[in-house]
Amino acid sequence: MTPEACVRLAAARLLTYPDETFYRQLPLIAELAVGPEVADFLAYAEGERPLDLAAHYTSVFDTRNRRCPYLTWWTDGDTRNRGLSLVRVKRTYAAHGWRLDGDELPDFLPVMLEFAAIEEQAGTELLQEHRAGLELLRLAMTEHGTPYALLLQAVCRTLPGPTPATREEAKALARQGPPRERVGLEPLGPGIDLPWPTLPERPGV
Numbered sequence: 446m447t448p449e450a451c452v453r454l455a456a457a458r459l460l461t462y463p464d465e466t467f468y469r470q471l472p473l474i475a476e477l478a479v480g481p482e483v484a485d486f487l488a489y490a491e492g493e494r495p496l497d498l499a500a501h502y503t504s505v506f507d508t509r510n511r512r513c514p515y516l517t518w519w520t521d522g523d524t525r526n527r528g529l530s531l532v533r534v535k536r537t538y539a540a541h542g543w544r545l546d547g548d549e550l551p552d553f554l555p556v557m558l559e560f561a562a563i564e565e566q567a568g569t570e571l572l573q574e575h576r577a578g579l580e581l582l583r584l585a586m587t588e589h590g591t592p593y594a595l596l597l598q599a600v601c602r603t604l605p606g607p608t609p610a611t612r613e614e615a616k617a618l619a620r621q622g623p624p625r626e627r628v629g630l631e632p633l634g635p636g637i638d639l640p641w642p643t644l645p646e647r648p649g650v
Contacts, residue, residue: 449603450562451477456596457558459486460514463498482599489592505591512585514554519578537571554582558600572604580608 446454455474461467475487490498506514513519517534521527534551538544541564545551552575561568572579583601586594601608 446477446562447565448478448480450565452479452483452599452603453558453568454562455479455483456600457555457562459483459490459596460555460558460593463490463495463502468495480599480602482595482602486592486595489595501591502593505586505589505593512582512589514582515550515552516554516557516575516578516582517552519581520575534571537567541567554579569604572600576604583608 455477458467458470458474471487471491474483479487493501506512517527517530521530531551534557535545538551538560541560543560543564545556549556551557557568557571557575561572579597580601583594583597586597
């Protein structure tokens with residue numbers, strides 16, 4: 446596994462809700478070549494009380510505050526266009542033998558990152574396609590001052606090309622891709638209540 450894939454896999458697991466599975470995986474993640482940013486987040490997570498970290502996670506990943514971990518939300522909002530985008534992501538997974546379990550949404554960032562770690566070429570292309578949302582989430586996390594921003598920074602460094610420094614630069618990424626019907630890069634309206642999927646165990650990971 447390449448260093449980039451290790452970072453993505455580590456971030457995939459660390460960006461899920463901090464439940465018992467999360468804490469069981471921390472020692473395994475620490476053994477990966479994760480780089481300083483992920484290592485700093487690991488130190489933070491290990492030093493927090495579980496209840497405090499869970500409360501922080503819930504407050505950080507909030508659509509009302511525009512810190513949504515569902516990447517198509519950033520470009521399509523709560524419209525029918527988002528449904529089409531979700532289908533496209535599912536088809537990418539299916540082309541590589543991946544099936545989502547339960548109520549998971551395919552654009553949930555931990556799911557996309559795990560795919561990008563194991564199917565590195567196809568996963569990089571998928572992240573690049575949704576990079577505007579990824580970078581906007583990174584900027585939102587950084588502005589909020591949460592340690593979770595470290596994970597987003599590390600993930601973005603695994604992608605080719607420069608990392609946008611501003612929201613306008615991040616939005617411009619979407620305009621560089623293939624023409625699609627867009628509703629604007631700001632999420633539409635407050636409080637889009639979406640389910641929180643759990644990351645499945647993948648064979649051989």
